[in-house]
Amino acid sequence: MAEIVLETHGLTMRFGGVVAANNVDFKLRARELRCLIGPNGAGKSTFFKCVTGLQTPTEGEVCMRGLETTQWLPHQIASLGVGIKTQTPNVMDALSVFENIWLGARRFHDPREATRKTHEIIERLALGSIARADLGRLAHGERQRVELGLVAVGDPWLVLLDEPAAGMSAEDVERMTGIIHELNKSAAIIIVEHDMQFIRSIAEMVTVFHQGAVLMEDHVDRVMSDPTVRNVYLGKKA
Amino acid sequence: MITALVTAILIWVMPMFIGTYTLTVLVVYGMLGLSLGLIWGFGGILCFGQAAFFGLGAYTYAIAAINIGESTIPMVLAVLVPAIFAALLGAMMFYGRLTDVYLGVITLVVTLILFKFINSTAGPQYVIGTARLGGFNGIPGFQTLNLPGNPDAYIWGDSYFYVCAVLMAVVFLLVAALLRSSFGRIAIGIRENETRMALMGYDVRARKTVLFAIGAAIAGLAGALFANWGEIVTPNLFSLSQSAEIIIWCIVGGLGTRVGPILGAAGLAYLKFLLGQQSVIDNTLITGLILVLFVLFLPKGIVPAVTGLWKVSFASRPLGRVHQQRRMRQRERFNG
Amino acid sequence: MDLSVVILVEMLYAVASLILVSAGLAVVFGMMKVINLAHGEFMMMGGYATITAVSLGVNIFLAILVIAPLVVGLIGLVVERLVIRHLYGRLVDTMLATWGLSLFFIGLATMIFGNTTTGISTPIPGFAIGAYQINGYNFFIIVIAILLLVAMLTVLKATRAGLIARGTMQRSDMAAALGYSPDRIYMATFFCGSALSGLAGAVLAPLVGLVPTSGGAYIAKAFITVIAGGPSLIAGLFSSAGFFGIVNQIFTFAISPVIGEVALLVAAVILLRLLPQGITGKFFKGKL
Numbered sequence: 097m098a099e100i101v102l103e104t105h106g107l108t109m110r111f112g113g114v115v116a117a118n119n120v121d122f123k124l125r126a127r128e129l130r131c132l133i134g135p136n137g138a139g140k141s142t143f144f145k146c147v148t149g150l151q152t153p154t155e156g157e158v159c160m161r162g163l164e165t166t167q168w169l170p171h172q173i174a175s176l177g178v179g180i181k182t183q184t185p186n187v188m189d190a191l192s193v194f195e196n197i198w199l200g201a202r203r204f205h206d207p208r209e210a211t212r213k214t215h216e217i218i219e220r221l222a223l224g225s226i227a228r229a230d231l232g233r234l235a236h237g238e239r240q241r242v243e244l245g246l247v248a249v250g251d252p253w254l255v256l257l258d259e260p261a262a263g264m265s266a267e268d269v270e271r272m273t274g275i276i277h278e279l280n281k282s283a284a285i286i287i288v289e290h291d292m293q294f295i296r297s298i299a300e301m302v303t304v305f306h307q308g309a310v311l312m313e314d315h316v317d318r319v320m321s322d323p324t325v326r327n328v329y330l331g332k333k334a
Numbered sequence: 335m336i337t338a339l340v341t342a343i344l345i346w347v348m349p350m351f352i353g354t355y356t357l358t359v360l361v362v363y364g365m366l367g368l369s370l371g372l373i374w375g376f377g378g379i380l381c382f383g384q385a386a387f388f389g390l391g392a393y394t395y396a397i398a399a400i401n402i403g404e405s406t407i408p409m410v411l412a413v414l415v416p417a418i419f420a421a422l423l424g425a426m427m428f429y430g431r432l433t434d435v436y437l438g439v440i441t442l443v444v445t446l447i448l449f450k451f452i453n454s455t456a457g458p459q460y461v462i463g464t465a466r467l468g469g470f471n472g473i474p475g476f477q478t479l480n481l482p483g484n485p486d487a488y489i490w491g492d493s494y495f496y497v498c499a500v501l502m503a504v505v506f507l508l509v510a511a512l513l514r515s516s517f518g519r520i521a522i523g524i525r526e527n528e529t530r531m532a533l534m535g536y537d538v539r540a541r542k543t544v545l546f547a548i549g550a551a552i553a554g555l556a557g558a559l560f561a562n563w564g565e566i567v568t569p570n571l572f573s574l575s576q577s578a579e580i581i582i583w584c585i586v587g588g589l590g591t592r593v594g595p596i597l598g599a600a601g602l603a604y605l606k607f608l609l610g611q612q613s614v615i616d617n618t619l620i621t622g623l624i625l626v627l628f629v630l631f632l633p634k635g636i637v638p639a640v641t642g643l644w645k646v647s648f649a650s651r652p653l654g655r656v657h658q659q660r661r662m663r664q665r666e667r668f669n670g
Numbered sequence: 671m672d673l674s675v676v677i678l679v680e681m682l683y684a685v686a687s688l689i690l691v692s693a694g695l696a697v698v699f700g701m702m703k704v705i706n707l708a709h710g711e712f713m714m715m716g717g718y719a720t721i722t723a724v725s726l727g728v729n730i731f732l733a734i735l736v737i738a739p740l741v742v743g744l745i746g747l748v749v750e751r752l753v754i755r756h757l758y759g760r761l762v763d764t765m766l767a768t769w770g771l772s773l774f775f776i777g778l779a780t781m782i783f784g785n786t787t788t789g790i791s792t793p794i795p796g797f798a799i800g801a802y803q804i805n806g807y808n809f810f811i812i813v814i815a816i817l818l819l820v821a822m823l824t825v826l827k828a829t830r831a832g833l834i835a836r837g838t839m840q841r842s843d844m845a846a847a848l849g850y851s852p853d854r855i856y857m858a859t860f861f862c863g864s865a866l867s868g869l870a871g872a873v874l875a876p877l878v879g880l881v882p883t884s885g886g887a888y889i890a891k892a893f894i895t896v897i898a899g900g901p902s903l904i905a906g907l908f909s910s911a912g913f914f915g916i917v918n919q920i921f922t923f924a925i926s927p928v929i930g931e932v933a934l935l936v937a938a939v940i941l942l943r944l945l946p947q948g949i950t951g952k953f954f955k956g957k958l
Contacts, residue, residue, distance in 0.1 A: 174535035182533065202516055203535045228427045241472070244365035246534060357819050380762060430943045435705065435761060439897050440939055447935045454928040574886060578769055585766065619777020625770030629763050630756055 098126040099161070101146065101254050101284045105273070109308075116142040117153070118215065118308035126253070129276075129285045129306035131316070132297045134305030139290050139305075141183070143305070144258050147286075148180050149173045160254065175203070179247035179255040183262070185239040189232035193223055193242050196231055199247040217249045217274050219273060237268035244275050255285045261294045273298055292320075337510070338613035341503040345496065354495035356607060358563050361498045363603045364596040365505055365556040367583040371595030372509055372551035374584055378525030379542060382438045384580045387416040388552035389571035390448070391557025396567045401463035401477040404484040405562075412558035413551045420550030424543040424582055431539075442574070449572040472568030476504065498559050502596075510592060512548070521545050575618075579617045582625045588635025599635060673798030677923060685915030686815035687874065691888050692895040693818055694867030699896050700903040701839055701859040703761060704754060707768040709867050709892055710885025711775035716871025717743045717880045720785060721790055725746040730793045730876075739865035746864020750857055760857065772885065779882035787879035807876060814873055816817055820864075823904055835859070839903070869891030894938040900948020909949045912940065 201210035398408035456469025481487040587598020723733035794806040826832035898908025922930030
């Protein structure tokens, strides 16, 4: 069995009287790809924020490769080699694609190596034609792809993606799928996602959140055919 | 290289038009403008109290010069003391994750505290070493700049202007180098998107603190040079109107450029000097009007507007519009 | 015994004057999220309006309570139409523009009234408590501050305009969607805010020698009181004015007035560091 890279014990997050995440136990092994699904307000985004340090959980603990990171801030978690992409495209708008990715590379490499890495990523992500363009002028799909480039350039061993396919064209989604599979060769990946089509195309293991807790955790096909899941999630969507 | 050449020509030509006494203070103000232009235009830190570091530099120099009787160590202290003070203040603010308005309030309030405190130290019990703080009367009669190691060889008049101009050029080149370095690029990244930079593993708090301290060091140096020029330091150096002026220089000159704040400072200070010679219209009124008009009609400042025009007219590709959009986006980000 | 009465009155007075000084700014900030850095100059103009009216033979209370707020309110209206309305939603730009306005008005006042100190005497005589002399006008200020809070509460709670105002404070987009023109609401708000600043300046005018730069003394205090108060208008105003007023007076009595001022500012820095959302961001949530 591969090493456990991410683990939570009894992770709980309360906002006033609302329990957004309730006693979540979660395990992820190296090079695993896992999708988190669930209806709106199911707690998957809260879970994501607690794991990435954007929020500090009320109770419970988060461990990464055996290190307890519960109270850590996002930059400390990212420095471990964790690549994070938030829901909306979160990039440096006034800077070019090259500059954006270079900043991602510079965190882990000296300037010369960072430049080399940046070229490599730009080639891998087929961003060459827009490398000099400012991010603010790019289309949504391109911005999402650049942000994946920011994530990939750090050679992460754990990648956390919040709705990477949201609002993208079919072509963009296909490209994105390719990039994610490529990343998955060296990193464990968690994807928070709504789009069932996309999930089917990418994942095997799925964790279903419902009312702040984990409802079930199984292979995507079995999850899809499970009556409880259909009821709480798919039923509502239809 | 070009910068050095342009600077050399300017230093040579300018004294033919404006007296070196006036020019010296324009250069000093230029340096002060640059200090805020660096942290605001490139780091996204809007400091309402840049005058605090300017005043702190001037007072540090004056007090140290009286105690030591030689100018070299006081000059060094005038850079270090504001930098350390800013590092502490910045750490308190940035590690508390304070942003925009709150940053504004705290820097403004700290400036006021210093102003009120210094203003109230007229009594003979307020001394540091052999220097009396003098309250609202200020501190006169300190040792002015001398050749290092020789307290009797004063540098004054034309030579003092050349010293200031060369120091200004050196600071400008250092700032340019800083902005080209990784530190500078990362600072710009943080200005653009703090959260993303944190998610990429950068410690935003530490970096902003360091940049803030660098800005304060430059302001402190400007303060010390100003003290030498005026041969007296008064609490007015800490005043809110002084802080307002620095902000106006940056806005008028143009944020996100290196020369903008310097030109804005020198230009507006010279305008003020000219206006000071007439008494029809009040000086403050015009300063205020300029600020309002610029915020309303030319919010990105003169230098970006001119370079934008230049590029529209002469470049094959209309870059000007892109630059304009970029500036507007930066402003939107400042405005939260 | 006498001393403690005097100290109590002084504390009440300190809190009351902070409320007065900050009310105009708080209304504008609470409703429009606009920081008006010319607030101090609006107060200064209220003072000059009062002095000018009195020297023309108008009754002093009429000048303070009616003329000054009206004059400054109208000036505010012009400022809103010419400058502020172009900058809504741009917090930092409005701060910069109003800072420019503040300098503009200082210059204007200098040109009209000259750079000399003017003043009027207080209309209410002082009296003695035991061995201590108390300024009778301080009571007037305390009463005005109480009336002001009560009036603001009544308007916000019990009138239709107040309801619209509360709605706008919560969600300006929704108020607009319900058919209330935000443009007119903002205009009215800025008028009220400016009038309150004018009133404050007028009320305080007999206590201070007025110069064109007088406003600078108030803006920082008003600014920190409002920001430290947080999102709730009246609860925020009351709690932070109370806190700062008491801190100020304790240090004033214990050491000196200057240290009192400095202590107030230091308290503000510490408070904002601990409660970045202001007092009502943490306590009294959802109150007015």
